[in-house]
Amino acid sequence: MKLVKTFLMVMMAFFVSACDSRLKLFSDNLSFSVGGIQLGVSKESLKSPVELIGCTAETTDKAKCYVGDANVRYDFFGANAHFIEVKLHAPYKSIEEIYIAIKGRAITKGEIEEKWNLKGRCLDRHEIDASQKFDTETSGYFLRALDEFNLLPSGGGDFICLSDKNEFFKYSQYTGKTEGSIDIYYLKDVFATNYRYVFQSKRALEKSNEEVAKVFAKPVIQIPKNECGEKYAPNSQAHGQSMEKLAIDAGYENGVDRYFLAFVSELCTGAAEDAMQYVSNAQIPIKSAQFVARYFGIQIEFEEPSAQSRLIEKTRQDLANLGACQACAGNAAMYGVMRPNSECGSLVKSALNGDMDAVRKIDKFPAICEWKF
16 A cells, blocks of 8 residues: 555656646856846847846836746756846846745755855855954954945855856845745945955955964874773773772772863873863873873873962862852852952852852852853
């Protein structure tokens, strides 16, 4: 019965698709166009089956024409362009603006960049926000001007593209992600210039991120083929089974704690920088760290924690012992040592002097104790 039902469904789908005998016009390879309708082409150059119908004067210097043919289905990157209109500025001889309404699937920035050879010439909302944060003064100024004229992508799936000829593409995604609209037109020089400054900020941000990644690249240590990876790596079946004994052997009288657990996991997966951080922050005693490294046969040098790091860790432990949550104690300890005269620093001082009301306030993780420096 299931096979029969499946067969019928396949056949129905075949006949439905077969019934759609309309000519399918693709737009994948011709940039800033749909179905052969492109910016700058003359009205007379549009040949059958593409034709303009219902042209009406919209203003004294602009006309709006609908594109339509019952025998044509306009395909736009797999979506159905079910409504298309073009605008011809006076003297109404060439296409200056194209509006497209699509449904069936969402369009992605990557598709447009690849098919239309626009790599690095498109921007989405995330990239614009990042550029503005990176270059607040310059990029922020130009973005505000663009925003005033509704030229920026707004939603998560929205994006824009700009060519050297000022051809402008703006995609807006509707709720549900299977419908959207596209505006294609020539952007005025002043706005195109604004966007080019934003593109410069984006490239500068990418270059900066590359340089930072090089500087702060985490060294990877070679892990010997021993029980480190077999028993102590976080994804191993025996993870945690031998950790208690290892902690006691390393000098932990009360056995393993979460910092020791994390330290061993980082060490056993080759994340040397992260493992070393636990020692420099005084969260793992250097002698314990050295014992573990020797136990696993790992060559690594640990730096002694600074006096300030040791004081922060001691303050964190004291606050946690008084009843503050671990994250609350960690953030508050930073203020207690680094910003002792701040509102949170005063709260920490009161808590360490036995004021349990201050401890309860710290345990609620107040905004004044959220470390932001």
